[in-house]
Amino acid sequence: MTRLLLRGGRTLVDGRIVEADVVVDGATLAHVGSPGSGSADVVVELSGALVLPAFVDGHVHATDTGLVLTGLDLSAARSRDDVLDAVAARTRALRGRPVLGHGWDETAWPDRTLPTAAELDRATYGSLVYLSRVDVHSALVSGALLATAPAAARADGYDADGWVRREAHHVVRAVALGSVTASQRAEAQRHMLRTAAARGIAHVHEMNGPGIGGEDDLRTLLEVAADPALPDVVAYWGQTAADGGLDALRDLGAHGLGGDLFVDGALGSRTAHLRSPYADADTRGALYLDADAVADHLVRCSVAGVQAGFHVIGDAAMDVVADGLVAAAAVAGRDRVRALHHRLEHAEMLDARHVSVLADLEVVASVQPAFDAAWGGPSGMYVDRLGPERGVRLNPYADLAAAGVALVLGSDAPVTPLDPWGTVRAAVRHRTPGKGLPLADAFRAHTAAAHRAVGEAPEDGLRAGGPATFAVWRADPGDDGWPDLDSPPPTCVRTVLRGTILHDSGDLEEVAA
Template sequence: MNSNPPSNKKAFINGKVYTVNDKQSLAEAVLVEGNKIIFVGSTDEVKKMIDASTELIDLNGKLMLPGFIDDHVHFTSGGFYLQGIDLRPAKSTSEFKEILKKYAEKNKGKWITGGNWDHEAWEVKDLPIKEMIDEFTQKTLVFVDRFDGHMALANSYALKLAKITKETPSPEGGLIVKDPKTGEPTGILKDNAMQLIYSIIPSSTKEETYKAALTALNHAKEFGVTSVQDITYSQDLATYKRLEKEGKLNCRIYTRMAIANYKNLVKDKIHVGYGSEKLKLGSLKGFADGSLGSSTAWFFESYNQDTTTSGLAMDIVTDGNLRDWSIDADKNGLQLCVHAIGDKANNYMLNLYQEIIDKNPKWERRFRIEHAQHVRFEDIPRFAELGVIASVQPYHAIDDGVWAEKRIGPERIKYTYPFRTFLDNKVMLCFGSDWTVAPINPLLGIYAAVTRRTLDDKNPNGWIPEQKITVEEAIKAYTINNAYAAFEENVKGSIDVGKLADLVILNEDILTIDPVKIKDVKVDMTVFDGKVIYKR
């Protein structure tokens, strides 16, 4: 008979443990029992607390951090993206066409969607037009989006099926781009205009969504991501519930449902904190404007590149619905997370949040502005005054930094991705990827925040270098700060006794290496809920 029955204890020893707890920031060892951390301290102390049945994992001096939390993802969409066409690698119009042509040949009769193209990476920075792809997609429906998700290219076949012609007016909060000479649609649809095509694309089946979610889960664990805060649709939620029931949900998901449907949550008496350790509800996502890359981010002044526009306020802003929904949702204990990129959109949201505070009963509401990308310096202290979380995506800074100045000029870029100024003004700064807009890998986000070296390598000392932050600050923005943003700082986000055993071990010490090398660091191990779910 075995005298040492299997134990549910794991001891991680001989490591460098960065706890993200300022009272005990460094340790050597962590003892886990079940899905909880029961001790943090020295290797000698842990060895006195274990027996032969304890699983012993020697870290050999490697760095352990709390499991990464990504505070802004499109998770199931990411799974679909991994399964479908990838236009992001295209560095020219010819490469864009060639990738699309080959994919169309292999997928005849199917809708081609997704793609994540970036015209700013091409030799010609003009937006693509339908004529570029019509020749080889005459019998294939195409609607491929720019990587920011705020505009997409349709071929002539798709435009015809959607009945979009030169006479079709642009919807409120959207734009059908038309040829200035002929008036014909170019194939580019922006923001709300994209819905004209999306409405005719068949919905994914339950099994397709399930497969996409599994693909996303398998991808996330390779990068040490143990929690995500997701923009969630009803079929996604049903899929996550199924995965949790089957024991396959190896990433905690904090859902954010569409604000337009907030009354469904109210009716079901759902509010902040509702759900299980692995799946939470109670948060809402809305949009105030578009994106910088699509020239639909909403600014006070017009774009330098196109002085005919200052961006687009979403239709729910102009018709008053965002205001009304937000006030009522807040009154019912639901968290508000609203996308705002341009300086006017951010100012609008701060004003709305102030109005809600003035109107509604006091509670721990933790407002969020998603992206908070271009914020006038005079508006930044208001984030702290109103308790608004700046939910930002650092990788966007080194991507947009390649071309942002030609969009908005040298003055406005000074308050673009103002991470250092946020922190100096005691604003709660939280990091995410916006996957699939950017890679889900948090180490790339940390690298971006710390170095601000743009993807074209033209800013070796950092783009707007005064906004760089430290590695420690960036780690906190990917762990404990994000736990706070989801009302979960007492159960995860740091390596502390009693917290969930979500951990990541890296192959290099990002606290001591040259920050430029952080982008090449790999995850050696991911621990979720006390179980090792990934080993490199």
């Protein structure tokens, strides 16, 4: 087996960036340390490149992300006409096939008027059109799609003008995604995983469920991810234990029964559940599970030895989850609940009690700092939806970390891009002063902490005897050798998983030793 020496670079050892050589022997790191002390068959000249543990994206939707990467991305749209023009162009390319798009965000438009179902029909000559909002908790759909999904008209959240939310959104989404063939789905998933690898990501946590992708979608993804040349996938299944979730988890090979198991919705779609109404609409959002259901799910999973979890965003929804956690600990036992490190996805609107409950019961907070970068601050979408007092108090990462809550960072792709250094930067440069993380802590939350959240226990850096899983970066050095967050983002030149190269830009020179 060929031994590989990565020479002339820097790496993370004992929490510090230092000059070091790295020797790869198969799937294992044989040496990480002083330059000149490792032997190998082939030498890779790093020329100052940075070798770090590969990233873990703690929250993704593989199929949706792949479909956006290979299809209609509406994130650059700034008006109704932009959306209609993009949809019309896509329709011509697809020649009558369904049009699936994602990423529009009307809060970034000067004129927030949305396309109607009738306008989408005219732009696409009557095609089926499904355009998910950036948060994927609502969508714009054509009249043709509404006609194909008549149950949507009887569901909560239906709008004949085409902006569907809550249960109506779930109905039309199932019909729209049903138009994706098995081969298209697999290719989208493969494309997403290759893209992740090219961005220094070697592991992803997939959030799937009955109303998201479905069983066939998850089975296909896990089959695709069995390819050793692609990143690892750890799957979460969003179904309650009371509804047969434990059987589904075992059948599918999922790790946890949670992820996007929705307690509420999203702020952008005004479906996150709030204590007080939204500032820009007379609604408090939607609640999908009450405290009894949350507690029941946690108890059943705890007794079964399965990590549970929920999607939760609004403050009233966090009240429900906190109450459910406390009740579950009283029934199943505090130690049993703590041992499984149940996790919450997003957990954006937290108060001191919520943070205390999470810390006491050792709950993992799986968070997405790019949300704050996109929607935080005094003039962002959060303030639009919640007003200036509530809108600047979201995502208190520093408070969570200070209380001892384990943080895992992710993208929620396709909601925000697969961009791990952008995520780290957003966690450090929080839009609310005092709520961000130190750079080293943010990096740890995007690497080692994410492994620990699924029951693994890696080191915070690279070490001899550990797995040969790392990424090599070209980056301008900043404080203490970490990438300078004010410079252009680091460029990934190689990603390696257990000794297998997942991505190689061709930038590294290899010579015989």
